[in-house]
Amino acid sequence: MDQTVISVSHDEIRDPAAHAAKVIRRERVRIDAADRAILDAMRGRFEAVAAIGAAKRRAGLPVYDAAREAALYARISEMAGDLAPAALALWRVMTAAARRMEGLDVRHEEADRADQAAQSALPTTLTLELPDAAMLTTVTTILAVHECVPAAMTWDGAARRMTISVTEGSAWAPAMLSDLTAQGVRIPEMEKVAEMAAEMTTGQAAEQSAPSRPRCGLLGRKLGYSYSPAIHAALGDYDYDLHEVPNEEDLEKFLKETPFDGLNVTIPYKVAVMAHCATLSPRAKAIGSVNTLVRRPDGTLHGDNTDDAGFTAMVEESGVDPAGKTCVVLGSGGASRTVVAVLKRMGAKRVVVVSRRGEDHYGNLARHADAALLVNATPVGMYPNVDASPVEDLSVFPKLEAVLDLIYNPPKTKLLADAEKRGIRTVNGLRMLVVQAAVASALWGCSAYDAKRCAAIEAAIRLGEENLWLVGMPGVGKTTVGGLLGEALGRPFVDLDAEIERVAGMPIPEIFRTRGEAGFREIEAEAAMTASRGRGTVIATGGGTVLREANRRAMRESGTVVWLQRDLSRLPTEGRPLSEAKGVEKLYAEREPIYRAAAHLEVDANLLAGAEAVAEHVIGRLMRA
Ligand SMILES: Nc1ncnc2c1ncn2[C@@H]1O[C@H](COP(=O)(O)OP(=O)(O)OP(=O)(O)O)[C@@H](O)[C@H]1O
Ligand SMILES: O=C(O)C1=C[C@@H](O)[C@@H](O)[C@H](O)C1
Ligand SMILES: [Mg+2]
Structure with missing residues (x-):
């Protein structure tokens, strides 16, 4: 015979009602404390979400990160153990609130809709399998608390099974379902939907931590100089290969035949790859240059621009605010387009693009003697041609506050060395390179963007190279x-x-x-x-x-x-x-x-x-x- 040992105190035997009152008082204190802690933690969580959102916006990064959210659900589910159904429901409400707080965009609505779709995927009749018959009161209380008045209800005491139905068109409150499952009630119909949801989330999470390492890399013409492999090795655990494609005509074949999950694109293909992208991010489209390709599940390519975030970080590093100032940008290729877009966004009064054959060329630089910021977006001065400089004599720009060179190898190009001699602030392209790499890595789902990590990688590279x-x-x-x-x-x-x-x-x-x-x-x-x-x-x-x-x-x-x-x-x-x-x-x-x-x-x-x-x-x- 089954023997259940129940421990009952003397108090309880003498006066069960008084004892219950005592337990309720004591436990309510705990509940109040727990609620306070949860609210405090929620407040902290929302503050962190707002800080991340603001930083991402400043850096021109997408605020919504589907991969991160999927990974979050997978983690919460794992941490919560038997509390997973209730915890996931709670986190869904919280992430939805956080998304609303961050201002809706289409993908947030999509996610909300996905939640609703999961609920409405439930049939109008649900089976509730109770762990024991005594749970009946608890279950009916939960239904009442969630204002669920079933149109029909049956109870099979022997099987400890209840069925509840709602009329067509009404939905089951997610919180009620998770309260029920949290009490050990099995709802077979919901398990099917949960399996679907789990497949959705773990499917996404698995995409990032798939057993086969993500295959990423860099596409360009000559790549021996690149620091990108070292940066990506420090950012996460994924392959990063160099792909040298000699001619633009070979691009299509390369993109079709090479297996990769994500690619960076550098000189001279940042504009040319756009024609091979099925979709472009708004910033890539606006700038007209792609330095990051993301392979989508259907095999097509999505083009994005992370140089934008990188160059923004570089301008910040210079300490010069371009607002209201004349900025001269050397070069008119893909990198130059990004530089121009960022400077304009930062409020530059005039952005002059100097090119060999344009109206503003290297022979008439003196036209822009009021320039406060000079940016080199050409490869002139890059390793191994370290003695070359795009500007022979910086004295044509007597008002320069800073010279920015997108080149990072050598760390001090001749242009930067000349500027330094004149006491002008200089910045090389290393920070831009690290930041654009980190944002690309996040877009591939290979690592989460982290500014501190970027700074550490930058310092390590500077030290190492x-x-x-x-x-x-x-x-x-x-x-x-x-x-x-x-x-x-x-x-x-x-x-x-x-x-x-x-x-x-x-x-x-x-x-x-x-x-x-x-x-x-x-x-x-x-x-x-x-x-x-x-x-x-x-x-x-x-x-x-x-x-x-x-x-x-x-x-x-x-x-x-x-x-x-x-x-x-x-x-x-x-x-x-x-x-x-x-x-x-x-x-x-x-x-x-x-x-x-x-x-x-x-x-x-x-x-x-x-x-x-x-x-x-x-x-x-x-x-x-
Ligand atoms: N921080 C220190 N404290 C005490 N002793 C030191 C310190 N640094 C170096 N020494 C000692 O000083 C002496 C000279 O050092 P070392 O030969 O490295 O100098 P150096 O700068 O290379 O000289 P040189 O210019 O002649 O090449 C050595 O005996 C070394 O052990
Ligand atoms: O040199 C490099 O490795 C790179 C330079 C820039 O063009 C970046 O936009 C690119 O992603 C990588
Ligand atoms: Mg010595």
């Missing part, structure tokens, strides 16, 4: 700290003095003796130039490498220059010919302004305990820079 030069007085610790940095960052380390000795085949003091300082400086300049062509190398210079302007330029243009400083009294002089001959004080007085001019960052090693601590500090500073 650019050279890191250490300058400072002889004996300050360049070789020691440089070696530690190379090790910690997993990057090649070059000690310029060691290179010079290797090339000359003799120790430095001997070079000074046999060829004089001038002879040494020649070999040093050659070694600095060779090192500057490397990518992601940590380079310890000799104490005097900064003396030549050409060396300083090569350093600054190929990466970050860190100036190490230590009290002069602590610097060893042995084996360092200039320190020995001149004395460190005199040497420092001569060189201090030169180090200052060369350096991006100054590091006071006196405040740090030992070379390891200095290396660690440098890494921290670079990550924040």
Whole structure:
């Protein structure tokens, strides 16, 4: 015989009504506290939704993210366990409210309609299978609470089965159904609909985390220079391949025959791919340039533009507000179209597009002497043609506040270096590249957009791709700290003095003796130039490498220059010919302004305990820079 152990307190036996009153009082306190916590959490949730919506709008991103919502339902369902039906109903109401709060668009209405459709897919008669007969009162109470007055109702006590019917055209309240299922009532008809809904959501979620990795990549003509593979590898777990297509005529065949889920598109195909897209996002259409293709389930392509969000971030980084100002954009290709659209949206007074054969060309730049912002949207100056610049003489623009170069490799193009010499603020294309990649990745459903993540990736790339030069007085610790940095960052380390000795085949003091300082400086300049062509190398210079302007330029243009400083009294002089001959004080007085001019960052090693601590500090500073 079944034995159920019921624990009953003495209180309850003596006075069940008083005991019930006590339990109700106690539990209602808990319910009130839970309701308060739920309301607080809801408020926090809505605030977060509003903040995300506002940020997305500012960045020109789509506010509604179907993939994220599908993933959310899948997650809630998993977390909620046996509470899943009730929790999903609650979250549906909340996400619908959030969508309304964010301002409706077609897709929100579609989602609302999908919810309603799921409810109306239920037949007019439902079977309620109760876990035990005693639940009957609870069930009828739930029906009453939800104002459900069935047109017909049957009860089969032996089978613990109730049927309820509504008249044609009325719907079952979703909250009532989930209250019933939350009490353990099985509703077979609803399970079928829930299965359909689950298929819908997990189907979408499965699309993003499908067992086969999403296949994404970059389409262009020459792609060896691109940082995109590194960025996408940091953004998420999906394939990102480079597809070099030499001719526009081959595009159609490529797009038809290559299996991919999403592609970035770069020079020179951003306009040409539009003809192969079944649909275009409003921004891609308005700008007339596509840099992101999304393969839709039916195999057709959707074209979007994420450069827009990227360039917006780049302008923000410059700190210059284009509103009411003249902006000159070099180049008239796909990238230029995006730049023009963003600048106009930001309220620029005049946006002049300069092209080789247009009305505004490189021969009449002086027409736009009032320009506050100059943007290079041409590939001139891009690796490997690093000595080229689209503008020979920036003095034609005496009012420039900032120069923006969409090129990110090299980090400092000749154009940016010229601007920097004139004290003009410069921004390269790295932030734009990272932001456009992150937005594309979100469109492919490969990762969620996260500004903090973008900043970290940007810093890591800067660290990983650019050279890191250490300058400072002889004996300050360049070789020691440089070696530690190379090790910690997993990057090649070059000690310029060691290179010079290797090339000359003799120790430095001997070079000074046999060829004089001038002879040494020649070999040093050659070694600095060779090192500057490397990518992601940590380079310890000799104490005097900064003396030549050409060396300083090569350093600054190929990466970050860190100036190490230590009290002069602590610097060893042995084996360092200039320190020995001149004395460190005199040497420092001569060189201090030169180090200052060369350096991006100054590091006071006196405040740090030992070379390891200095290396660690440098890494921290670079990550924040
Ligand atoms: N932060 C530090 N604290 C204490 N000692 C240090 C520190 N950095 C370097 N040293 C020591 O100072 C000496 C000189 O360092 P190192 O040879 O790295 O200097 P350098 O800048 O490369 O010199 P040079 O210009 O002659 O190439 C070494 O003995 C090194 O261990
Ligand atoms: O160089 C690159 O990798 C890219 C540059 C831009 O054209 C981007 O629009 C493109 O998505 C990727
Ligand atoms: Mg050294």
